[in-house]
Amino acid sequence: MLVVTGGLGRVATVLRPALPPDTRLIDLRPGGENLDLSDPRQAAEAVHGADAVLHLAATPSPGQDWSTAYQGNVVLTEILLRACGGRVPRIVLASSIHAMGLYHRPDRELISPEWTPWPCCAYGVSKVAVEKLGRRHAERYGVSVICLRLGSCGYPLDQRRIADMWLSDRDARHLASAALTADVEFGTYFGVSANTPARWDTTNAQAELGYRPADDSSAFDIPEDRPYEFPDCHMFS
Numbered sequence: 001m002l003v004v005t006g007g008l009g010r011v012a013t014v015l016r017p018a019l020p021p022d023t024r025l026i027d028l029r030p031g032g033e034n035l036d037l038s039d040p041r042q043a044a045e046a047v048h049g050a051d052a053v054l055h056l057a058a059t060p061s062p063g064q065d066w067s068t069a070y071q072g073n074v075v076l077t078e079i080l081l082r083a084c085g086g087r088v089p090r091i092v093l094a095s096s097i098h099a100m101g102l103y104h105r106p107d108r109e110l111i112s113p114e115w116t117p118w119p120c121c122a123y124g125v126s127k128v129a130v131e132k133l134g135r136r137h138a139e140r141y142g143v144s145v146i147c148l149r150l151g152s153c154g155y156p157l158d159q160r161r162i163a164d165m166w167l168s169d170r171d172a173r174h175l176a177s178a179a180l181t182a183d184v185e186f187g188t189y190f191g192v193s194a195n196t197p198a199r200w201d202t203t204n205a206q207a208e209l210g211y212r213p214a215d216d217s218s219a220f221d222i223p224e225d226r227p228y229e230f231p232d233c234h235m236f237s
């Protein structure tokens, strides 16, 4: 049985049509199973009996300050991983391209997920910490932990600045199921479509997860950019 945390959020809403019917959707918001994962007891209840956990619950704004990013991403993930212990054989953690946001420069063509993390904002720093917690968990318990550095998922493709990080609904569903079935102990992958020109290298996701992105943002007519709405994030400054 699959447990999806943040099961009523934006990404989960994209994924839901492709999730197994017995998936448990855990969220603070009423609608699914209403649990607060920041409470270790409720987190334990959430993951009880799970064969796999897809951890999407978070505070996702790239403009947030460190204290909310730390609580909503790092602390929440640590509580979740503790609740899983060695009992959940498969965990997929949502990270973000903001973990690598300072590589995103006009003069840089393809960004490798294997380079040293270089976050652009507190949110990105918190996602690097999430990935490190994931790695430690995989090594400690011998379970599979996969980190997906998602691009832009569940947002309309209406700004040029998200063209290279766009993750179509179809590719998001395929990537999630690939990650949830892969034979990998630990890995970190960019979750973007086959956008051209490519900026975020998905070669390792293709080789290790069997990810085959089908969509390309360049096939769409995208209007001019609006000013970036997250002033504390330096990815586009």
Ligand SMILES: NC(=O)c1ccc[n+]([C@@H]2O[C@H](COP(=O)([O-])OP(=O)(O)OC[C@H]3O[C@@H](n4cnc5c(N)ncnc54)[C@H](O)[C@@H]3O)[C@@H](O)[C@H]2O)c1
Residues within 6 Å of the ligand: 005, 006, 007, 008, 009, 010, 011, 012, 026, 027, 028, 029, 035, 036, 037, 038, 055, 056, 057, 058, 059, 060, 076, 094, 095, 096, 097, 149, 150, 151, 152, 153, 154, 155
């Ligand atoms: N949407 C994107 O384009 C995108 C891009 C990169 C990374 N991500 C990451 O993917 C994940 C999902 O993002 P999203 O866009 O769906 O965000 P979202 O805010 O729409 O969904 C997150 C959900 O988690 C729930 N949640 C938060 N704290 C909780 C708690 N303590 N207990 C239970 N539920 C809690 C929220 O109620 C919300 O429904 C996040 O980790 C985010 O950082 C998303």
Ligand SMILES: O=C(O)[C@H]1O[C@@H](O)[C@H](O)[C@@H](O)[C@@H]1O
Residues within 6 Å of the ligand: 060, 061, 062, 096, 097, 098, 150, 151, 152, 153, 155, 162
């Ligand atoms: O990484 C993230 O969560 C966010 O990154 C921003 O730059 C994107 O515009 C937004 O779509 C993503 O939700």
